Amino acid sequence: MAGASFDPGGFFEFDLATGSIAARGAGRVLVLSDSVVAPLVSAAVANGDLTSVRKLGRELGECVLGGLGGGALDAPFEAVLEAAAGVLSVMGGGRLRVERWGDALVASLDHIPRLDEDHLGVAALLGGLLSALAEHEIACVPVSSAGHFLLVDPSVAQKVWKWSRSGDDIAAIVGRLAPGGAA
Numbered sequence: 001m002a003g004a005s006f007d008p009g010g011f012f013e014f015d016l017a018t019g020s021i022a023a024r025g026a027g028r029v030l031v032l033s034d035s036v037v038a039p040l041v042s043a044a045v046a047n048g049d050l051t052s053v054r055k056l057g058r059e060l061g062e063c064v065l066g067g068l069g070g071g072a073l074d075a076p077f078e079a080v081l082e083a084a085a086g087v088l089s090v091m092g093g094g095r096l097r098v099e100r101w102g103d104a105l106v107a108s109l110d111h112i113p114r115l116d117e118d119h120l121g122v123a124a125l126l127g128g129l130l131s132a133l134a135e136h137e138i139a140c141v142p143v144s145s146a147g148h149f150l151l152v153d154p155s156v157a158q159k160v161w162k163w164s165r166s167g168d169d170i171a172a173i174v175g176r177l178a179p180g181g182a183a
Contacts, residue, residue, distance in 0.1 A: 006067075006086025023091070025066030026059055034092070034113045041121035050124035057128020063087050064133060072133040080133060093125065094147070104174045105151040107140060112147035123149055143170050152177070 012029075013022045023029045044050050064083045065072060072080045085096040094109035107126055115121040119142040126140040126149055139157035140149040143164045150173060152160055163173050175181050 006082050008086060008090050011090050023063065025063035029091075034115065037113075038115045041115040042117075045116045045118070045120045050121060053121050053124040054128035054131075057125040057130075058132045059128075060084075060087050060091060060093075060125070061129040061132025064129070071135070073135065084129060084133060088129065093122070096126075098151075101170060101174045102178060104177060106143070106170060107149045107151060109147040109149075118142055119145075119147065119149075122147075143173060150174070 011024045013024075015021070021029050021031060041050075041053060044053060061084070064080070064087050067083050067087070068075050068080065081096070081098055088094065088096050088109075092113060094111045094113060097108045097110070099106050099108065107130075109122065109126075112119065112122060123140045123142050127138055130138045130140065130151065137154050139152050139154040141152055141157050141160045141164065142148070143150045143160070148170060150160055150164075150170065156177070160173055160177070163176060168176070
């Protein structure tokens with residue numbers, strides 16, 4: 001897939017005889033409405049355990065890697081991002097964009113599914129997906145109600161979350177994380 005655009009054609013294989021659906025590189029999947037998934041994710045957020053949502057993100061990341069035909073670190077960033085955005089989009093996760101803010105990366109989702117009030121479920125999903133692609137752990141911290149997530153090392157995720165909850169905008173948070181900032 002390197003150098004080619006994401007092709008959603010044939011991404012899903014429907015087997016009506018067995019009543020199953022398989023996604024390219026992900027195996028069997030279930031199709032659920034967001035109104036069914038949202039209470040499950042909200043319960044996971046309330047229990048403080050988004051492990052299963054993060055695992056789903058990792059599975060989506062593995063799906064992306066399968067489509068790339070190799071490691072994400074060996075492919076052009078744009079090709080990896082396009083493949084990740086494509087997989088996330090066909091799975092109903094919204095349209096992914098990634099922007100550079102100085103030394104920081106901010107992921108944004110247009111048409112973000114509303115799974116929980118603070119987008120922590122989607123943050124876990126994105127964190128799992130991007131961790132699989134980067135081959136090391138990445139935390140995605142919601143930094144706006146509009147679907148923006150700051151990509152950070154997990155060791156600073158809680159601090160970034162607190163800054164965001166206290167009203168700091170993306171620029172202020174990035175400034176605090178920069179060398180010489182108030183981190």
